[in-house]
Amino acid sequence: MEKRCTDSQVKGVSTGTTILAATFDGGVVIGSDSRASIGGEYVSSKTINKVIQVHDRIFSCIAGSLADAQAVTKAAKFHLSFHSVQMETPPLVIAAASVLKELCYKNKDELQAGFITAGWDRKNGPQVYVVSLGGMLISQPVTIGGSGSTYIYGYVDAKYKPNMSKEECLQFATNALALAMGRDNVSGGVAHLVVVTESGVEHVVVPGDKLPKFHDE
Amino acid sequence: MLEETGPEWLSEEVKTGTTIIAIEFNGGVVLGSDSRVSAGDSVVNRVMNKLSPLHDKIYCALSGSAADAQTIAEMVNYQLHVHSLEIDEDPQVRSAATLVFATLNGLLTRQPFAVGGSGSSYVYGFVDAEYRKGMNKEECQQFVVNTLSLAMNRDGSSGGVAYIVSIDEHGTEEKVILGNDLPTFFDQ
Numbered sequence: 001m002e003k004r005c006t007d008s009q010v011k012g013v014s015t016g017t018t019i020l021a022a023t024f025d026g027g028v029v030i031g032s033d034s035r036a037s038i039g040g041e042y043v044s045s046k047t048i049n050k051v052i053q054v055h056d057r058i059f060s061c062i063a064g065s066l067a068d069a070q071a072v073t074k075a076a077k078f079h080l081s082f083h084s085v086q087m088e089t090p091p092l093v094i095a096a097a098s099v100l101k102e103l104c105y106k107n108k109d110e111l112q113a114g115f116i117t118a119g120w121d122r123k124n125g126p127q128v129y130v131v132s133l134g135g136m137l138i139s140q141p142v143t144i145g146g147s148g149s150t151y152i153y154g155y156v157d158a159k160y161k162p163n164m165s166k167e168e169c170l171q172f173a174t175n176a177l178a179l180a181m182g183r184d185n186v187s188g189g190v191a192h193l194v195v196v197t198e199s200g201v202e203h204v205v206v207p208g209d210k211l212p213k214f215h216d217e
Numbered sequence: 218m219l220e221e222t223g224p225e226w227l228s229e230e231v232k233t234g235t236t237i238i239a240i241e242f243n244g245g246v247v248l249g250s251d252s253r254v255s256a257g258d259s260v261v262n263r264v265m266n267k268l269s270p271l272h273d274k275i276y277c278a279l280s281g282s283a284a285d286a287q288t289i290a291e292m293v294n295y296q297l298h299v300h301s302l303e304i305d306e307d308p309q310v311r312s313a314a315t316l317v318f319a320t321l322n323g324l325l326t327r328q329p330f331a332v333g334g335s336g337s338s339y340v341y342g343f344v345d346a347e348y349r350k351g352m353n354k355e356e357c358q359q360f361v362v363n364t365l366s367l368a369m370n371r372d373g374s375s376g377g378v379a380y381i382v383s384i385d386e387h388g389t390e391e392k393v394i395l396g397n398d399l400p401t402f403f404d405q
Contacts, residue, residue, distance in 0.1 A: 154340030154367035157402045158347075179342035214345045 016040055016186025018148030019050060019061035020176055021118035021128040022160060023141050024169035027197030028118040028126040030059050031173045033148065033181050034189030036066055046189045055080050057196050058096045058119030063146040064133070069113040072103050093119040097129035097137055105135025116145050120196045144176070148184035152176050166195060170204065178211040224259070234374025235267060236336030237278035238364050240348070241329050242357045245385030249361035250278050251336065251369050252377035263377045268391075272297050274384050275313045280334035289320050332364070336372030340364050354383060358392075366399040 019032040032050040037043050052060050052073050060076070062069035076099045083099075084091045097117040104111060111133075118128040130136075130143045142160045144152060159172055170193065177191040191206040234255050239248045250267035253260055267279045269290040277293070279286035293316045301308045318325040330348055332340060344364055352360065358381060365379045379394040 150338045152342035153371045154343035154364065155346055156342075157367050157370060157404070158343055158363065160403055162403065175346060176342065179345050182345060183341045215348050215350065 016148075016184070017050060017063045017146035018144070018152070018177055018180035018184060018187040019063055019116050019146045020144040020149070020152075020156070020173060021061065021116045021142070022169055022173055023118075023126045023128055023162070024166055025163040026126065027120055027166065027195060028128060029166075029169045029173045029193060029195050030061060030116070030118045031177050031191060031193040032061050032146075033177060033187040034192060035187055037186045040186050043188075048189075049192050051192050051194050052077075053201075054096050054117070055084065055091055055119070057090065057121065057201065058093050058117065059194055059196065060096070060100065061116045061118075061145070062113060063115070064113040065111075068111045069115070072100065072111065072113055072115075075103055076100050090121065092121045092123055093117065093127045094124070094129065094139075097131060101131045101135050101137040104131055104133070108134050114145055116143055118196070120198055126196070144180075146187065148180035148187035151183040152180045155179055166197070170195065174206055175212050179214065181211070182214070234336075234372070235280040235334035236332070236340070236365055236368035236372060236375040237267060237280050237334045238332045238337075238344075238361055239278060239330065240352075240357050240361060242352050242354055245354060245383060247354070247357040247361050248276050248278050248382045248384075249365050250334075250380050251365055251375040252380060253369075253375055254283055255374050260376075265377075266380050268380050268382045270294065270389075271313045272301065272308055274307065274389060275310050276382050276384065276389075277313070277317065278333065289317060292320065293317055334375065336368035336375035339371040340368045343367055354385065358383060362394060363400055367402070369399070370402070370405070 016037050017033060021028055021030040030051055034047050035043055036045040036048045050062050054060050054073060054077050060073055079099045080091050080096055083095060100115050100117060114133050115131040120126050127139060128143055129139050141162055142156060144156055155176055173193055174191055181187045190208055191211060193204040195202040235251060237250045239246060248268050252264050254262040254265045269277045269279055271277050271294050277290050279290060293313060296316055297308050297313055300312060314325060330344065332344055347360060361381055362379055369375045378396055379399060381392045383390045
């Protein structure tokens, strides 16, 4: 059986990337960097937004091959909007995650993309789901992905607390992204953050020079 | 596969896929390591001390191939001993580092703290965020233990117990922290 390729071995334009999502008391924070590179050598975009809105209160972050991820999210958006018309109610976050999972699992031989789906729904409140490369779907309170995530496992394990306030969670996510972008050469640019709660959606963009600085900078 | 190839660990090289860390504070240094030695998927030693003395107050943290690392540490230990007899005083840390660098060929650089081994990737973010200048010895020891614990939780090739060595002008102190005494985090 072929080994799944890591982010850094993706051919074509890859989002060698850092993405994360974390639940807090009343909502979720979803974040990503903004760099797209080819072969890890050339930055093809400094300002790409990897946090895609798939429905009013549901967002997905993409990692892996940009082309695959865009194609999958486009299909997923369509499925979801049709589903929500049929059900006459906004879709559940797990429905969005399942749609992505079906697409990833059924096409696992052709695709090289992973997703973090996060959002808020009336039934279960704030949730975060991970759909990995082969199509596994699991729910976690906090999750990180992409090539830059390796460097912040320790930080996230140490600093994440369940039921933080919105401001604490935003600061945690910004710090985590800044640390990953500082160590991973294929992550960088600005930090895109989205805060989703029952009352709405808030976009925060932190430009590179406003990111938190740590001891050696 | 029709042939009997025997267990993997008989043919795999023994590696100390590892987490090691060293940090300077005002007055000394603290070194730390995990204790797992693996050969392929097997753990062949779960209690190896990867902090090797090069001289009374100079230690070296090992990673990579267990055989090569141990051999280099022993060679440098011997050479440093001869060197210290020749200059009739304790050797400089810089001399020890240069001897290792000369054997291995690579980059020699002085830093306030350093992490290494397979488990280090997972804790770069943590050490970048948490390191502060001017910590005292106890804070450094706590920082090292926290870092090792986080790395051991995420890296399959790191685990076991944590060994800590603290060196200052008064002497060298070796400590072991057993698995169940290591700090735990929100998902444990």
